[in-house]
Amino acid sequence: MNRLSTASAVALMASLGAAQAQETTIEWWHAMGGELGAKLEEIVQGFNDSQDQYTVNPSYKGTYPETMTAAIAAFRADQQPAIVQVFEVGTGTMMSAQGAIVPVHQLMEEHGEGFDPDAFLPQVVGYYTDTDGNMLSMPFNSSTPILYYNKTVFEAAGLDPESPPETWAEMEQFSNQIMESGAASCGFTTGWISWIQTENLSAWHDQPIGTLENGFGGLDARLTVNGPVQVKHWENLKRWADEGIFKYGGPVGGDNAAPLFYAQECAMIMNSSASRAGVIANAEAFDLGFGMLPYYDDVEGAPQNSIIGGATLWVLSGKSDEEYDAAAAFFTYLSSPEVQADWASFSGYLPITQAASDAMGDFFAQNPGADTGINQITLNEPTENSKGLRFGNYVQVRGVIDEEFEQLLSGDKDAQGALDSVVSRGNALIEDFQEQNQ
Amino acid sequence: MKRTIFSNQLLPWLLLAPQLIITFVFFLWPAGQAVRQSFLREDAFGTRTSFVGLENFARLWSSPEYLNSLQVTAVFAISVTVLSMGLSLLLAIAVDRMIRSTRVYTTLLVWPYAVAPAVAGILWWFIFNPTIGIMPYLLGGLGYDWNHISDKGDAMTLVVIASAWKQISYNFLFFLAGLQAIPASLREAAAIDGAGPVRRFFDITFPLLSPTTFFLLVVNIVYAMFDTFGVIDATTEGGPAQATNIMVYKVYFDGFVGQNLGSSAAQSVVLMGLVLVLTVIQFRYVEKKVAY
Numbered sequence: 001m002n003r004l005s006t007a008s009a010v011a012l013m014a015s016l017g018a019a020q021a022q023e024t025t026i027e028w029w030h031a032m033g034g035e036l037g038a039k040l041e042e043i044v045q046g047f048n049d050s051q052d053q054y055t056v057n058p059s060y061k062g063t064y065p066e067t068m069t070a071a072i073a074a075f076r077a078d079q080q081p082a083i084v085q086v087f088e089v090g091t092g093t094m095m096s097a098q099g100a101i102v103p104v105h106q107l108m109e110e111h112g113e114g115f116d117p118d119a120f121l122p123q124v125v126g127y128y129t130d131t132d133g134n135m136l137s138m139p140f141n142s143s144t145p146i147l148y149y150n151k152t153v154f155e156a157a158g159l160d161p162e163s164p165p166e167t168w169a170e171m172e173q174f175s176n177q178i179m180e181s182g183a184a185s186c187g188f189t190t191g192w193i194s195w196i197q198t199e200n201l202s203a204w205h206d207q208p209i210g211t212l213e214n215g216f217g218g219l220d221a222r223l224t225v226n227g228p229v230q231v232k233h234w235e236n237l238k239r240w241a242d243e244g245i246f247k248y249g250g251p252v253g254g255d256n257a258a259p260l261f262y263a264q265e266c267a268m269i270m271n272s273s274a275s276r277a278g279v280i281a282n283a284e285a286f287d288l289g290f291g292m293l294p295y296y297d298d299v300e301g302a303p304q305n306s307i308i309g310g311a312t313l314w315v316l317s318g319k320s321d322e323e324y325d326a327a328a329a330f331f332t333y334l335s336s337p338e339v340q341a342d343w344a345s346f347s348g349y350l351p352i353t354q355a356a357s358d359a360m361g362d363f364f365a366q367n368p369g370a371d372t373g374i375n376q377i378t379l380n381e382p383t384e385n386s387k388g389l390r391f392g393n394y395v396q397v398r399g400v401i402d403e404e405f406e407q408l409l410s411g412d413k414d415a416q417g418a419l420d421s422v423v424s425r426g427n428a429l430i431e432d433f434q435e436q437n438q
Numbered sequence: 439m440k441r442t443i444f445s446n447q448l449l450p451w452l453l454l455a456p457q458l459i460i461t462f463v464f465f466l467w468p469a470g471q472a473v474r475q476s477f478l479r480e481d482a483f484g485t486r487t488s489f490v491g492l493e494n495f496a497r498l499w500s501s502p503e504y505l506n507s508l509q510v511t512a513v514f515a516i517s518v519t520v521l522s523m524g525l526s527l528l529l530a531i532a533v534d535r536m537i538r539s540t541r542v543y544t545t546l547l548v549w550p551y552a553v554a555p556a557v558a559g560i561l562w563w564f565i566f567n568p569t570i571g572i573m574p575y576l577l578g579g580l581g582y583d584w585n586h587i588s589d590k591g592d593a594m595t596l597v598v599i600a601s602a603w604k605q606i607s608y609n610f611l612f613f614l615a616g617l618q619a620i621p622a623s624l625r626e627a628a629a630i631d632g633a634g635p636v637r638r639f640f641d642i643t644f645p646l647l648s649p650t651t652f653f654l655l656v657v658n659i660v661y662a663m664f665d666t667f668g669v670i671d672a673t674t675e676g677g678p679a680q681a682t683n684i685m686v687y688k689v690y691f692d693g694f695v696g697q698n699l700g701s702s703a704a705q706s707v708v709l710m711g712l713v714l715v716l717t718v719i720q721f722r723y724v725e726k727k728v729a730y
Contacts, residue, residue: 065694065695069694069695069697072482072483072697075483075484076483076484093481093482093697096481097481097482097483097485098485099483099485100483100485248587248588249587250587250677251587251675251677251678252675256567256568256569256587259569259570260569263569265569393696393697393698395695395696395697396691396692396695396696396698399691402677403677403678403679403680404679406588406677406678406679407679409588410588410589410590410678410679412679425503429696432698432701435479436479436480436481436486436698436700437481437486438486
């Protein structure tokens, strides 16, 4: 009996070995749960079926920070996957880890066929390129914040349901009208104070977030997010919160913001374009409208263009040539217009190539508002203030932004004081990172 | 007195081996790693490492966030301990006086202990959720605007209630056992001498309960400082504005989310030292007041 099971185990190992000799298998660690995760596996299956040389093996590793931590721990133990999905604020950490990553442009030059970096939308890949314009990671799921509004409430308040507010002045005026008419008890809420009301606010008004092109220029860059436009906006948010026009949805992504909008307590919400499917599913009781982010019309250059968030795929070092061939082939498949258009229409994430965006023409025509995000990031040629941002320890800096905003709301600090603290505390973290990486 | 002598010198070691190995692999070795890491500065991937001596520690003492975390931890640990021990003592006394339904109540009161901290956290998160929770709705009816997302006091109250609730069962069991071990004759004698219920409690019951109380004090403080991670993570995540960022959560956040391993390791070393000091104080000074 014992001998039999040993023999069969040996046979099993041998057959596995034989299978591996024919096919190269690579690991892809990702953070997409639920429906997005199922769609991701469908895409991977499509790639695995499309050829018989390579197999990609996706595994779900939890949230973005968990996935990144898992990959880092695995790298330190020499067990890293070939591909890992990392959120945009982890970009600074990843690109500084020069011995640990293989830049995508280098991977595609050495292992890919017919790779054309110009095919990608500069507004998307720009966030993930070095100062020479070389792609460091492969954008997978990128989104940008947009405005969702409740048309039914707008109508009840005597507003035109087809025209969302364009400026912050209108935002305030519409909110007051909605509250006075009793159509809803609050004007607006928002997800992501950091990403939407600070970083995107800056880019949308062509204001710098930091020095050296928002950190693209090197590790010496420091935050400068305490400029007059940002201070004025935070001041307004505090005033609007006191007046009940604006309701705070909590730190990080703002878990409590979306329920406020779904329950028709707040008439408008600013949130990721990738929330589209979720918002539609929850907006059964009312008509839903889409608009661009509001801007201050007295700021010169506004509206500029919004910046993206989401995650990209990084390739880790220490793998064999065959494995890198597999990764390159997979990236080529992933960026093909069909796969991109399918993924973007399903999820609400932005297509990453011009060809994919063109292939989605019919979809955009049939789904009004679905192109708000892409129109918003391509509104103008990005400036050095609106290309994105890149700082080390940025996960913690985002935490600092939330905390200081909470200090503002509780009345412990004024807008200038809170943003000054964001800059000083944030810069201390950025300096730590610089020291760790020198 | 009979003493057993093992002729085999190896056997005791063999029998101890599983426990020793577990202690070494899961406690001593990681603790050693933490101490080593606390003297280093390193990037996330470990490709660049430099020795910085005590700088990681020096930075902690000059960081307002860390000092805030110390203060938050003290407030949190004391509140949780007082609340959970006080309530469970009351419950234990109430159940101890019962005659028929003791078992039913004991079983019911022990239930929460079987709930995992993260699940307890989610439970309280739902009950107190400012948008969809039942408590803010009821409190709103009373004119109190509950919002633990922006109000620091509300947030602290929430995590204290959630953590204390988890621990009440455990304390209750020990207190009940302690109460039942006190001979009824002592209380009866006091009653005959004319002592009222309050007098009997403070002069007879409470002093005789002191070994249990002392043991629970140590266990509860350690619980509040270390085992409440799940509750914090599931409810407030240390917020708002670090109002509930207890030391153990900060170790996790700075190390695992922020990838600042040096600082995170230094914080765990401080935490280790703190537990050591607390335990020594408790056994040297508090225990002297305990009557066994």
